[in-house]
Amino acid sequence: MTAIKSLVAGNWKMNGLGASLEELVALRRELEARPLVEADVMVCPPATLLSRAADILAGSGIALGAQDCSPLPAGAHTGDISTEMLADAGATAIIVGHSERRIDHGETDALIDEKAQAAYRAGLTAIICVGETKTHYRAGETLDVLRGQLEGSVPEAATAETTVIAYEPVWAIGSGLTPTPEDVAEVHGFIRATLNTLLGESQSGAMRILYGGSVKPGNARALLSVANVNGALVGGASLKTSDFNGILSAYRD
Numbered sequence: 487m488t489a490i491k492s493l494v495a496g497n498w499k500m501n502g503l504g505a506s507l508e509e510l511v512a513l514r515r516e517l518e519a520r521p522l523v524e525a526d527v528m529v530c531p532p533a534t535l536l537s538r539a540a541d542i543l544a545g546s547g548i549a550l551g552a553q554d555c556s557p558l559p560a561g562a563h564t565g566d567i568s569t570e571m572l573a574d575a576g577a578t579a580i581i582v583g584h585s586e587r588r589i590d591h592g593e594t595d596a597l598i599d600e601k602a603q604a605a606y607r608a609g610l611t612a613i614i615c616v617g618e619t620k621t622h623y624r625a626g627e628t629l630d631v632l633r634g635q636l637e638g639s640v641p642e643a644a645t646a647e648t649t650v651i652a653y654e655p656v657w658a659i660g661s662g663l664t665p666t667p668e669d670v671a672e673v674h675g676f677i678r679a680t681l682n683t684l685l686g687e688s689q690s691g692a693m694r695i696l697y698g699g700s701v702k703p704g705n706a707r708a709l710l711s712v713a714n715v716n717g718a719l720v721g722g723a724s725l726k727t728s729d730f731n732g733i734l735s736a737y738r739d
C-alpha cells in the first residue's frame with residue numbers, strides 16, 4: 487500500500503479568544519525546535535481567529551483548518567460563512583459533518599456531501615467526520631452506520647488529495663473513553679474497504695483516515711500505531727500546546 491503521511495489536526499470547537507493565540511505561538515516554537523517528519527500538523531480554531539492564526543502560522547508548515555462551512559458560495563444567508571471566505575481568511579481545510587453538527591444542527595449526510603464539495607470548489611481539503619452513537623455501538627450497528635455515512639457524505643469526486651476521513655465514535659468524544667486498539671483496527675479497515683468500493687483503490691489506498699475521540703498524550707501512541715490509522719482529530723487536548731505537543735510526540739522517537 488502507498489505510504490500515507492499522517493495528519494494530526496486539533497479542533498478547538500467553540501473555544502478560544504484572542505489570548506488563546508499564544509498557544510499557536512508556542513506550538514510553532516515547539517515544532518521549530520523538534521520538527522515532525524512523519525506527520526503533518528493542523529489547527530482548526532474558531533472562524534473568528536482564523537485570519538490572526540494565519541498570520542501567526544505563516545511559513546511554519548502548520549496548516550490551518552475551519553470547523554464548518556456553508557455549502558453555498560455567497561448571498562443572503564445571514565451568519566453563514568462560505569468556503570471561499572474561509573480560504574480567504576487563510577484556511578486550507580474544513581471539518582465537515584462533525585457529530586456535534588450532525589446532532590446539534592441536524593446535518594444530514596446529503597448536506598455534508600454538499601459542504602465537502604463546497605470545500606473542493608474553494609480548493610480546500612474536506613475532513614469528513616463519521617461515527618456511531620453509543621446506542622448504535624451497543625446494538626452492534628457500528629459498521630452499518632459507518633457504511634451509510636460514508637455512502638451518503640463522501641462525494642463521488644473525493645480524492646486522497648482533497649479528502650480526509652475522521653472516524654469519531656460519538657461516545658468517545660470528550661468522554662475519556664476510547665475503543666480498544668482492536669476495535670479501532672477493525673473499524674478503520676472497514677472504512678478503507680468501503681472507500682475502496684466507493685472511490686476505487688488508487689484513492690482509497692492513499693486517503694488519510696484519522697481517529698478522533700478522547701485522544702490524549704497518554705493514549706496517543708497506542709491509538710496512532712494501529713493499522714489504517716493515519717493520524718488523529720483531537721478536541722479537548724488540542725487547546726493547550728503542552729497537551730497537543732504531547733500527542734504529536736507519538737511521532738517522535
Ligand code: PGA
Pocket residue numbers: 497654658659660661698699700701719720721722723
Ligand atoms: P475530544 O474531541 O478529543 O475532546 O474527545 C474530539 C473531536 O470531537 O474531534
